[in-house]
Amino acid sequence: MRPGALNALCDVPGVAVGHRTIRRDAIATGVTAILPHGGDLFRDKVRAGVEVINGFGKSVGLIQVRELGTIETPLLLTNTFGVSACADRLIRRGIAANPAIGRATSTINPLVLECNDGAINDIQAFAVSGDDADAALAAARPGPVAQGALGAGTGMTAFGFKGGIGTASRRMTLDGRTFTLGVLVLANFGVSGDLVLPDGRRPSPRAPGGEERGSVIVVMGTDLPLDDRQLTRVARRGAAGLARLGAFWGNGSGDIALCFSTADRVAHDPATPFAPVMRIAEPLIDLPFRAAAEATQEAVLNALCAAPPTPGRDGAFFPSLADWLRENPIHENFS
Amino acid sequence: MRPGALNALCDVPGVAVGHRTIRRDAIATGVTAILPHGGDLFRDKVRAGVEVINGFGKSVGLIQVRELGTIETPLLLTNTFGVSACADRLIRRGIAANPAIGRATSTINPLVLECNDGAINDIQAFAVSGDDADAALAAARPGPVAQGALGAGTGMTAFGFKGGIGTASRRMTLDGRTFTLGVLVLANFGVSGDLVLPDGRRPSPRAPGGEERGSVIVVMGTDLPLDDRQLTRVARRGAAGLARLGAFWGNGSGDIALCFSTADRVAHDPATPFAPVMRIAEPLIDLPFRAAAEATQEAVLNALCAAPPTPGRDGAFFPSLADWLRENPIHENFS
Amino acid sequence: MRPGALNALCDVPGVAVGHRTIRRDAIATGVTAILPHGGDLFRDKVRAGVEVINGFGKSVGLIQVRELGTIETPLLLTNTFGVSACADRLIRRGIAANPAIGRATSTINPLVLECNDGAINDIQAFAVSGDDADAALAAARPGPVAQGALGAGTGMTAFGFKGGIGTASRRMTLDGRTFTLGVLVLANFGVSGDLVLPDGRRPSPRAPGGEERGSVIVVMGTDLPLDDRQLTRVARRGAAGLARLGAFWGNGSGDIALCFSTADRVAHDPATPFAPVMRIAEPLIDLPFRAAAEATQEAVLNALCAAPPTPGRDGAFFPSLADWLRENPIHENFS
């Protein structure tokens, strides 16, 4: 399948991404914001499905997404101990925009997804604040998505390499129209030595492996008109993309995939009891399935190639996959 | 909420029910067929959701209903050891109507739900055959639904009383239109002494209680335009109806609830990649929630009142709740 | 079944409960803490299962409980917008006790459960702080559990009455030993007019009903040696207790039940690869099933009877069920 123009989540029309990077002293962390559309998400929710690939994780908001099939705040990605600050800020922003929340109408479900960046970042410093969430949201815009060691990806590692933010997309043509599925990953998973490239090579950072304490967040967006059951099925295929890289969704890894659709919005206060929506024919869902697996696999590789070599805490060192690829050209390996 | 004209599953337009009762010697069992519409269900599927309240059961077809959100055969209810014969016949009927099944197109997912009627019926006799499935299907028609000890309910027991088939329905008005949610139960659950009537009385058949080995199947239909996630949520509320009767969904009970919608059909071979469907606004779902709980509770009571007193195997005896109610008028209990 | 000595969650040996009530100006909210044992829960986790009865809720920590079957912090109950403050404090307390968290070992999964007390409390004031979480934890002790309008229950309402904290327990004898299942509820659910008493009466507060925006949290503890699958099954039976009260688990209600066992602890750093545990025979699980349904039903009624009449926001008023019962003695209703 062919990528979109940007090969990024923002190939899906209306989707915006913003990063807030926090670096000082022993701190290397941040927040990444994803906006499914530019309007008020509480009033105009988007449909979504979520797959908990491995639930050793502390993301918040997923229970309600599963029950109702909708997202009603921007998505924030951050480190494990930054979740509360980000969730709190999403609630306060929601109230500021919709003063009826918690009074004349229901409360609001903040959606914050996380990985543990403790291999590089001093996570015990609780460096992420609500203002950082604001900054990531303020930075969000459509267009090319910066990748690597920035935003929530600043301190992440994967397969013994420096990890972080990566993105990719795939195009699909149906009924004469072009649709896109885009993926953004926060890559912080995988045991050193397990990574498999699409050509079968196994780049090893020569750092010791060990028990996995990472995680990975896979956020997908699409403009295909899928309902939340279908979106859940598509989200699950992110796990296939991770497995193709050599992951086995380790015990200590909080692996979460989520897919939203921008095709139709769900009004908080519906104007009418019934409303028409377009739906894709189920047999065609193999297209976004394939797109989800491919784009997830590629988004992780993009994250690892974009992130520079970085020293970790306690004397560890996380090289760049880009350097490994330069040092190991294919003709040397397969001659 | 008010019941439909028949207070039955068949208040939902187009739904048909048929019974095949098998009685001879030690045999007291049967098959009940439910047709969501009168057409070919494989070509024109209906949306459905299923809730496994307690999974100590042998119903077949549920895995695919959960994945795809659709039903593609009639629903057959029967005894536990009759499931294979009924499933096999549903497949063969499907092939007869659609010779491409298993060749040019996919296979077919038979949907058969069961309870263990061994307290009355000699279940080891394997008395249910494919021809009985045919007979129940041939008997299916819209209109009033016969209740009590017939069809799949012939040998069922509940709360120490004779159980069986019961039905009820509720009407809802939305946007000036009237919609119906109908329920049909195969009632074979509940420990003797646990039954609670809506007025708080606890009718006891004075038979010893004991470990539950029963089950209950709750089939709901509606003409409300719900998607499969919403239908799953509605199906779950059948469990509330059972609990109001004193059930706690015992370990040995296979308690399954399923809800289908006749509002829009899902074509096996979709004519176009995309199609419009109507969907209800989520906040209005409390209406079918309430209807599901109420109608399930009432359908079980209807089953118990319609079934006559019946001797069981091994010297047991299952009285009629109708007799208990006659013998225990309210003024005697609360004076 | 018979209640324990206190008819409270703390009948389970070792379990402690503490409340922090916050009342000032328009604020009427708080925190309730539940400690499964008096030690360090991160180092010595307890097994647990969770049932999302209806997922319109913002509780945090459930994803990991489902994956791993363990709880590793105290449980905090609070209002919806107090979740982040409580979760953040649980993490910081965990780090203070175990400095390896997020460094040499994994992160920690805070468990905070919530209801929306906005009918009485000014929830937009974000009155709950980490210090309130500390205060509730510091107040926790074994013994009798104060009920009604205190702790997290301070501002809660149910079925149009004043709601709040309630508790109950049931005893079981197995193999010559006595075991207990205790329940603590945070009752904030149910439409006005829907409440059904065990004797069939329907106390109505004469306030208008309407769409449900409440929730209910059901926390169960037991010293029975159940594994997490069994604990999940037991937790689910809390839903039966709620249904017997007239609830149908409304769309807008975040209804969560959780059950933990104190029978064996799960070491964060296991001393050996394998360890023996005792397990109950599955057919005996009907005992805790029945206990869970009964004690949940009674705990809610206890909450409603213990809470005094309370004015709400916007001129609303929430009477006490205790007053209704005094004003409606049984002989007047059933003569």
Next chain:
Amino acid sequence: MRPGALNALCDVPGVAVGHRTIRRDAIATGVTAILPHGGDLFRDKVRAGVEVINGFGKSVGLIQVRELGTIETPLLLTNTFGVSACADRLIRRGIAANPAIGRATSTINPLVLECNDGAINDIQAFAVSGDDADAALAAARPGPVAQGALGAGTGMTAFGFKGGIGTASRRMTLDGRTFTLGVLVLANFGVSGDLVLPDGRRPSPRAPGGEERGSVIVVMGTDLPLDDRQLTRVARRGAAGLARLGAFWGNGSGDIALCFSTADRVAHDPATPFAPVMRIAEPLIDLPFRAAAEATQEAVLNALCAAPPTPGRDGAFFPSLADWLRENPIHENFS
């Protein structure tokens, strides 16, 4: 990780496998039986967990495995339309061995897993009978497992190649003892052109791809003392093995993975209310996770290498992967 002595499911002590192959005229199908131990499985159940990777399938028995965490019959694998005959025979065999079934004790839950072999076999012939189930069970024995186009695998295809039965195993050393995880697959999945070998090569049978209508069944056994939650987690890792081969768990594919443990048996009639069991420390579960992914991947490749080239129905042809590998030695591809 290193394979067991046989590199087969039967490396797990006590596990037996038997095949019944049916070939005549247009019939090419069969039954494969897996016995977790040589005793009576109804009286001495084994613990198990199941993962529905993609639920477009008609396997029976899974609902109860999920609820109770146990298997109580042998596992039979067969074609989609043979499920009823096999399930019926498992019930009758269960009754013959335990006449109390359905009378003095509960009913029995037959476990039959299936794929659609209609690309080669005339599945509409309903060629599989209960006697074939008997024959597969009678043929079951420990030791080496025959692979390829036999038993349930006789008519299966995968990635455009001839598929069928494959097996592999991995050894783990814990606490000075050696444990094994074995896998047997019924491989009938994957779009032509999607297969990826571990070295990155993509063997294409040069047959047209197309919509997937296959399925894959992954049965794992182990002697590690895992509970059913842990077994479910391990089963899920079978999906990683499939994804590494290029699968994305297509819409029309019924992909089911199941893992049982022989470490402790669950008595149908427990002698005592409580019993001790050994349990593995959760962090060590990465070992069977990795084993499950690796052995599933290898078992599929073994199936494809063992199956000979076979003509399909309607003029199709399914080559052998073994032939492709001979015709495409590595030095030609990477020079």
